[in-house]
Amino acid sequence: MDVEDNYDYSGSEYFIQKFENPMAPTPFIDDVVENYGTLWRFVDCIKSWSFSMSGKKVQITVKVNDDVPYVHLNRFERVTFIEQQRHEYIVLGIQAFNDAGVDLPHCHSIVVKVGTGHGQFDFIELLESVVRSGQGALKEAFEKYLPWTNEEAEKVNRRLVRIHQLLSAFEARPVPVDQPQRRRARGKASAGAELDGSASAAPQGSSRAPARRTSTNAATAVEPASKKRKSAAGGSSTSTVTRASTPIKSRNDPQVDFQKITESQRQFWAECRGCFPFESSYSVRINQCIVAKAQYVIRGMEEGIVRNAMDFLVQLGEINQRQKICICPVDKDGEPIKRKPNSWDEIKDGKFMLINGQHSVEASRRLQDNSNCGADRKKDLQHWDAYVVWSTDPLKLQRISKFYNDTNHLDHAQPTWGNQISSCRRIWLNSGRPSYQKDEGATRGNGAVFDQEKYMVSCWAVVYPRLEDKQ
Numbered sequence: 001m002d003v004e005d006n007y008d009y010s011g012s013e014y015f016i017q018k019f020e021n022p023m024a025p026t027p028f029i030d031d032v033v034e035n036y037g038t039l040w041r042f043v044d045c046i047k048s049w050s051f052s053m054s055g056k057k058v059q060i061t062v063k064v065n066d067d068v069p070y071v072h073l074n075r076f077e078r079v080t081f082i083e084q085q086r087h088e089y090i091v092l093g094i095q096a097f098n099d100a101g102v103d104l105p106h107c108h109s110i111v112v113k114v115g116t117g118h119g120q121f122d123f124i125e126l127l128e129s130v131v132r133s134g135q136g137a138l139k140e141a142f143e144k145y146l147p148w149t150n151e152e153a154e155k156v157n158r159r160l161v162r163i164h165q166l167l168s169a170f171e172a173r174p175v176p177v178d179q180p181q182r183r184r185a186r187g188k189a190s191a192g193a194e195l196d197g198s199a200s201a202a203p204q205g206s207s208r209a210p211a212r213r214t215s216t217n218a219a220t221a222v223e224p225a226s227k228k229r230k231s232a233a234g235g236s237s238t239s240t241v242t243r244a245s246t247p248i249k250s251r252n253d254p255q256v257d258f259q260k261i262t263e264s265q266r267q268f269w270a271e272c273r274g275c276f277p278f279e280s281s282y283s284v285r286i287n288q289c290i291v292a293k294a295q296y297v298i299r300g301m302e303e304g305i306v307r308n309a310m311d312f313l314v315q316l317g318e319i320n321q322r323q324k325i326c327i328c329p330v331d332k333d334g335e336p337i338k339r340k341p342n343s344w345d346e347i348k349d350g351k352f353m354l355i356n357g358q359h360s361v362e363a364s365r366r367l368q369d370n371s372n373c374g375a376d377r378k379k380d381l382q383h384w385d386a387y388v389v390w391s392t393d394p395l396k397l398q399r400i401s402k403f404y405n406d407t408n409h410l411d412h413a414q415p416t417w418g419n420q421i422s423s424c425r426r427i428w429l430n431s432g433r434p435s436y437q438k439d440e441g442a443t444r445g446n447g448a449v450f451d452q453e454k455y456m457v458s459c460w461a462v463v464y465p466r467l468e469d470k471q
Helices: 123-132 136-145 153-172 180-196 240-245 253-275 303-315 358-367 375-380 394-406 417-430 440-444 452-459
Strands: 016-018 038-042 048-054 057-063 077-085 089-097 103-113 282-285 289-291 325-330 351-356 383-388
Touching: 048 123, 048 153, 057 089, 057 123, 057 153, 077 153, 077 303, 089 153, 123 136, 136 153, 153 303, 253 394, 289 325, 289 358, 303 358, 325 394, 351 358, 351 394, 358 383
Parallel strands: 038 103, 057 077, 289 351, 325 383
Antiparallel strands: 016 038, 048 057, 077 089, 089 103, 282 383, 325 351
């Protein structure tokens, strides 16, 4: 019954009620609130809740008391992200869809306070649910979390994110008609390896993918592999989730993709090779790195991705599998230094802005004070191998930022749509508001300037948002 979209909550109104912000007048969520929708909580009579699968959708089931079985909270809603908020709370992002399975323009969230006597996650029901839904291969993988406790929100959140990821990836995995047994076996192996942390475990979440975000489900069989986005906070080895959820290509697809990727890389190096003053990478301390200003990167810092990167870095089996980050030497004002460096020695003790890898470095900083991270791992995370890049042209640094974000190999949480749109708009403004239509500035009143050359930057950076700006 939200005023803004008249959503009908009748399917779940008996199980939820409006969440009252205990932090008021401070906002409960600091991120873009539109991405969360209205905040709800389970009513006090809900004893526990769990996950179940319906087709390719992770859904919530609830139990009122021991005398009745679990029931669906709403069969036309799916969980798209899970994240921790305010230390002791977990937020479940909910996306509505219609009877055809198509997402509706509505999202809301359910807030769970971890550690209370009711409304806690039921892990045993999850194990039974995966067996009932034909996902028995996951039961053995999930059992590593026994005994389950609902005491520490950070621990519960981390586990729920991993469970949500694997449920989505395993169910969404396409199965060839002529080879069902062989494909299922691969899915089972991937599931075990993923939760055991033996492969490059991709902490794809706080599974951040509300209604206007890139969700785990959205990046599966529906979209061609050549169009899939990669992650921001990854490593150099292939993610198990990626293998489990990648659609089978036709015999001709690999050649087409290869040509496209090769041409894209050729163009990148032809235009940006001069931005790399040194051929080698160098070790940089995390306390030397600062967040880049918006005009130099394609992606802003997001809390959910940082948390996922923390999860990944703690569970990473081999620390040397980490990605190499990209850094640009800066002056005291955080701007690129005026002159291209001639040697590492002349800049090695200075500050650097992060062109790529900002979430990984921020995660490394936070893990220095985190009890879940061992002493040896903390020491390793104090330094990162980095490529030095330099340019005073924001567009070139943006291109480098996008190039390395696209070529990271692990699927982590994706940035919110709101954050992406804001980043795109900043790029458009910093580029002088280019347009491919001569009269667009007058028609829209947004100050757009006809400049086809600058507008075509969108083919390698972003598609510029066409939003009106009347300020």
